[in-house]
Each structure stands twice: as C-alpha cells, then as structure tokens.
Amino acid sequence: QxxxxxxxxASGTPGQxxxxxxxxxxxxxxxxxxxxYQQLPGTAPxxxxxxxxxxxxxxxxxxxxxxxxxxxxxxxxxLRSEDEADYYCAAWDDSLxxxxxxxxxxxxxx
Amino acid sequence: EVELVESGGGLVKPGGxxxxxxxxxxxxxxxxxxxxxxxxxxxxxxxxxxxxSTSTYIYYAASVKGRxxxxxxxxxxxxxxQMNSLRAEDTAIYYCAKxxxxxxxxxxxxxxxxxxxxxxS
Numbered sequence: 001q002x003x004x005x006x007x008x009x010a011s012g013t014p015g016q017x018x019x020x021x022x023x024x025x026x027x028x029x030x031x032x033x034x035x036x037y038q039q040l041p042g043t044a045p046x047x048x049x050x051x052x053x054x055x056x057x058x059x060x061x062x063x064x065x066x067x068x069x070x071x072x073x074x075x076x077x078x079l080r081s082e083d084e085a086d087y088y089c090a091a092w093d094d095s096l097x098x099x100x101x102x103x104x105x106x107x108x109x110x
Numbered sequence: 111e112v113e114l115v116e117s118g119g120g121l122v123k124p125g126g127x128x129x130x131x132x133x134x135x136x137x138x139x140x141x142x143x144x145x146x147x148x149x150x151x152x153x154x155x156x157x158x159x160x161x162x163s164t165s166t167y168i169y170y171a172a173s174v175k176g177r178x179x180x181x182x183x184x185x186x187x188x189x190x191x192q193m194n195s196l197r198a199e200d201t202a203i204y205y206c207a208k209x210x211x212x213x214x215x216x217x218x219x220x221x222x223x224x225x226x227x228x229x230x231s
Binding site: 002032033035037039044045046047050051056086088090092096097098099100101102103104 | 145147154155156157160169170171172205210214215216217218219220221222223224
C-alpha cells in the first residue's frame with residue numbers, strides 16, 4: 001500500500017488529453033513539492049515534472065502538472081503512442097522523513 | 111553529460127551482504143545530494159536512502175534502516191550502499207539517482223541504469 005495513491009491505469013486515444021491523479025496527506029503533498037516520473041519499459045525512471053508544475057529541459061509542453069492541497073495531477077495533452085508508459089508521483093514526507101512514491105499509473109494509448 | 115553507473119549487484123544468499131557502488135561524472139558531485147532507489151520486479155520504485163552533499167544528513171527507509179548504510183566519497187565521485195542482513199524482499203534493481211539540490215528531499219533529475227540484486231538461497 002503506497003503512501004501516495006494513484007489510479008492503477010489510465011488510457012486514451014491519440015490526440016486526447018488524459019489526467020493522472022495523485023492523492024496524499026498533509027505530511028507529504030500538503031507540505032512539499034510533487035515530482036512526476038515517467039518510466040518506459042525496461043528503462044530507469046525519468047524526471048517529467050518537478051516542483052509541482054515545472055518541466056525539465058527537453059520535456060514537451062504537452063506534459064503539465066498541478067497541485068492543490070494534498071493532491072496533485074499530471075496532464076498529458078495531444079496523446080501520442082510514445083507516451084505509453086508507467087507514471088509515478090513522488091514527494092518528501094515530513095513524518096516519515098523520507099521520499100514516498102505513488103503506486104504508479106500505467107498509461108495505455110489505444 | 112551527466113552519467114551515473116552502478117555496479118556491485120548480484121546473487122546473494124539470505125543473511126548475506128553486498129556493497130553497491132555508483133560512479134558519477136558530468137557534474138560537480140560534491141554539490142548535490144545523492145540517493146538510492148530500488149524497484150522490485152513488477153513493482154513501482156521504492157526510495158531506499160538519501161545522503162546530503164557533505165554527508166551531514168542521511169536518511170533511510172524504515173524497511174532498510176539498521177541493515178543498509180549509505181556513504182559517499184566526494185574526492186572520487188563515488189556513492190555507496192552497504193547492504194547487510196539481506197532478505198528475499200530486498201530483491202530489486204537498485205538505482206543511483208542524483209538530486210537537484212545540495213539538501214535532501216528535492217527531485218531526482220538523473221538516474222543510473224540500475225544494478226540487479228537477487229537474494230535467494
């Protein structure tokens with residue numbers, strides 16, 4: 001059972017917009033920034049969104065993040081087949097004194 | 111270009127020990143906190159441990175505290191994870207990850223390719 005809760009799966013057709021939610025608590029998302037990671041099959045996770053809504057260099061602006069209270073969301077617009085991957089949210093937890101990840105959302109592009 | 115290369119994984123019996131290493135290049139190693147993250151087969155990533163840039167602050171996940179020790183050698187751009195009293199549930203790919211700050215708790219902007227640790231009799 002992950003500290004951060006994500007839906008296990010999401011799907012969409014090419015060109016659509018999908019959102020992935022991440023629910024936490026006051027000790028993690030409520031008091032720290034949220035980061036999102038994308039993991040393609042057989043590869044290491046890659047930073048996708050940091051500080052709630054910032055994109056690292058090279059990440060397309062189709063990806064966006066937001067945070068409100070103890071929840072965060074990742075939105076992907078103009079869905080493409082190469083977006084098919086696992087997505088994880090993460091945040092520092094002040095009570096646990098450690099980083100916590102969501103359980104992950106497997107995105108399928110239909 | 112930032113590069114992180116892990117080594118030291120392998121097959122070990124329950125109760126055994128392993129020492130993982132991560133050699134870093136392409137950035138000023140001594141200016142960033144570093145981390146270990148593991149991923150069991152078919153599961154999501156699990157944070158293991160973090161160490162601040164000067165080793166002042168060190169944190170461990172509850173699942174490894176007392177068994178694992180993180181350390182770093184800033185002169186040699188090396189990060190280590192000493193793993194003792196290994197259990198079957200420690201079986202995972204272990205990733206070395208660079209944080210985007212001096213202090214612990216920021217995002218992990220670069221990851222290594224991982225090294226596989228298998229604990230089995």
